Amino acid sequence: MILVDANQDIWERRWFVLQRPYLHVFKQSNEVEEITVISLDGVNVESNPDMESLLGKRFTFTLFTSSNSHALAAPSLKGTASMDC
Structure with missing residues (x-):
């Protein structure tokens, strides 16, 4: 899960x-087009x-880019x- 609105x-x-x-972040598991891509650089x-x-x-964990x-x-x-980036 991803937090999309911290205020609410x-x-x-x-x-x-x-x-x-x-x-790569997808809305559903069977989708081909991602809704966003997070660079892990x-x-x-x-x-x-x-x-x-x-x-x-x-x-929970937080990715700081x-x-x-x-x-x-x-x-x-x-x-x-597996989140050892």
């Missing part, structure tokens, strides 16, 4: 495909228990294990 705490389910150095990944409490979601930040939530701890 709106999360949307998305599908992600990692093709280094990009993270120079990305910092932060996982923080305090952030999980603040967001009210488990298995040179131009933006993206709060994501995995369905399980296993879903976060």
Whole structure:
């Protein structure tokens, strides 16, 4: 899931495909056209228990890129294990 509106705490389910150095974001798993692409060049990944409490979601992490930040939530701890960018 990705946090799309922090003010209203709106999360949307998305599908992600990692093709280094990009993270492709799709609205549905069967779509061909991505809705956005996140460049992972120079990305910092932060996982923080305090952030999980603040967001009210488990298995959250934040991608900090040179131009933006993206709060994501995995369905399980296993879903976060491959995020060593």
